[in-house]
Amino acid sequence: MRSQRQVVDYSLQRRAVLREVFSGRVSSHEVCDASPYLKSAARFHGEPTDESCPICHRENLTHVHYIYGDELKQSAGQARNRAELSLLAMTLREFQVYVVEVCRVCNWNHLVEQYLLGRDGLGVAGGDGEADGAVAVSGGGRPSMTKRRREAQR
Ligand SMILES: [Zn+2]
Incomplete structure (x- = not known):
């Protein structure tokens, strides 16, 4: 997205968690703990990806975008799809987006990245x-x- 800024990438942390799981130091039950809220957000607001689940390899991961910020008022903390994010990015000055990947089969979930969106960044x-x-x-x-x-x- 064009106005995406102050991106924080969590792929290093993700790799570290997966390493722990694959080495057997952490059980997959501990990391495959998606809440019912996260799973329903994935079903109703999630965006499919081309990447298969690193734990079970049975389904492609779904990305859920959570939005935070004062301007969002009662919508803060809710999930939005990409089309809704684009719309918000044009109307609001600034809000935070957290992208979480979820596997709907084994419940693996991890923070992918966070960034700011909004008109402030359009210049x-x-x-x-x-x-x-x-x-x-x-x-x-x-x-x-x-x-x-x-x-x-x-
Ligand atoms: Zn999985």
Whole structure:
């Protein structure tokens, strides 16, 4: 998605967990613990992927996108599909997206990545990233607007 920014990738942590499972130090029951809420979110709002489940290899993984942010009000913490995310990204200034992968067969689940979406990242006539840079420079050594806003959300 075009306005996707401040991406945090969790593939290293994911690989570490899988290594523990494959080596036998952690049982697959401990990591295949998707809650009923996560499973129903996967069924109703999930996006299919081409990647097969690393634990059972019986089904492709489903990605669930959870949204957080003050502007979302009562929708915060809910799952949304890609089309709904694009729509929100055009109407809201900024919100956080957490992508979780789920296997609907064995219940394997893990955080894939998180990022920010919203109009704030689209920039004005000039291109990606310029708006953020401008804010950081005018801050004169202080934390950038974006960073302070994120901290306020915690
Ligand atoms: Zn599985």
